[in-house]
Amino acid sequence: MLEKLPRRTKLMYGAGDIGFSLTSTIIGAYFLIFMTDVVGVAPGIAAIAIFIGRSWDYINDPIFGYLSDRTRSRWGRRRPYLLFGPLPYALAFTMLWFRPPFESTFLLVAYYALAYVLYDAAATAIYMPYFALTPELTEDYDERTSLTTYRMFFSIFGSLLAFTVPLLIVGSFNPENASRVLLMGGVFGVISALPLFLVFFGTRERREFMVQERPGLRESIRAAFKNRPFVFGLVIFLLTWVTVEILQATILFFVKYVVQREAQNDLIMATIFVTALFALPIWEWASRRWNKRWAYVGGISFWAVVQIVMITLGPSSPLSLLLFMCVLAGIGVAAAHVLPWSILPDAIEWGELQTGERHEGMFYSLVTLIRKVATSLAVPAVGLVLQFTGYVPNAAQQPPSALLGIRIVIGPIPALLLCAGILFAILYPLGREEYAQLVQELERRRANARGEAV
Secondary structure, eight states, X not given: OOXXXXXXXXXXXXXXXXXXXXXXXXXXXXXXXXXXXIIOOOHHHHHHHHHHHHHHHHHHHHHHHHHHHHOXXXXXXXXXXXXXXHHHHHHHHHHTTOOOSOOOHHHHHHHHHHHHHHHHHHHHXXXXXXXXXXXXXXXXXXXXXXXXXXXXXXXXHHHHHHTTHHHHHHOSOSXXXXXXXXXXXXXXHHHHHHHHHHHHHHOOOOGXXXXXXXXXXXXXXXXXXXXXXXXXXXXXXXXXXXXXXXXXXXXXXXXXXXXXOGGGHHHHHHHHHHHHHHHHHHHHHHHHHSOHHHHHHHHHHHHHHHHHHHTTOOTTSOHHHHXXXXXXHHHHHHHHHHHHHHHTTXXXXXHHHHHSOOOHHHHHHHXXXXXXXXXXXXXXXXXXXXXXXXXOTTOSSOOHHHHHHHHHHHTHHXXXXXXXXXXXXXXXXXXXXXXXXXHHHHHHHHHHHHTOOO
């Protein structure tokens, strides 16, 4: 019988994700408008700095995943990064929101490109080992879902804070409020860093993983793509989270132009996020009642239907109906947060059984890398759909073709991606029984390696 994690450990581990959620959501929501309306550079110039920073991130992820797999210390393989990384992380995030006294556009681009690169490096150095801790804290099939549920509670709560609190500090994004923007960056940099110390002091790694041979880079990459459960889990994760990214990029257009409820935008977003928070236990229960694969199929099928129904709403739809649909969407969003993340760790033991090595850092680095690459293609594709269908920026009323384009991006496209994820989940080769058998075999091998009686 595998040991259950105490609730205290789950809480302290899960709290770490609030920082990553805060910083990534704040950057996604406010960094571009900060560059244009506070710093005063053209959107195309701001895009150059962001592109340089995000491009470095493609190299960043596998490097730090590989390094954390090879790290050996008295604190373990992952936890040293959580001890020494939070302060550089907080400082680098704060640097993003400083308006340097440069008049030269070239120097401004150089500064923000460098700041973005430093931030991405500092963030990756801690979130990659943090993610890789999930399979190391427990090998129990259901405990991993529970651990992920705690983490996603803090992640969703962080996103909710990020959409509201920064504006209370900044007011409006204009040059006169540059000092307030910097204050916001400093405050949230510190707030985001502190929970990572909780993770360091509140978790322990399993010592038997420390004595395993250090894997090479090529071996780690090869092991990932030869691992069938990992490849299936990666595709499930990718299809689900590209859908999330597309909807995040589109929902404001839907609210503003299709249902014409821009004044209630905060209420609509809060309804989705708060519902998702309360719906997280539903999907943990479903995973325990069936297994992760079938819980995913049920939850994501439900969400796909909601997105299709959502496109039938229009300006004449009552606000109560819109909010009811947001509640249903929030239930699906909760499934998307918990289940793909909880499926991924089980591939680690499958790989260890095949090769005798564990590659958590590399596996999670490939997950985040491929997600970033796919998102960098999918989200601009949304813009192309809007342009192709005749979208007019800031128009009082969009042409019917543009409204159709928004509906397509909010409904059929997400539904198709989610259905593809459901297909891969049905074919996913590692269920509860198969996983239990391979863990038992691993325990026998480890006991033999230690010279213990089985």
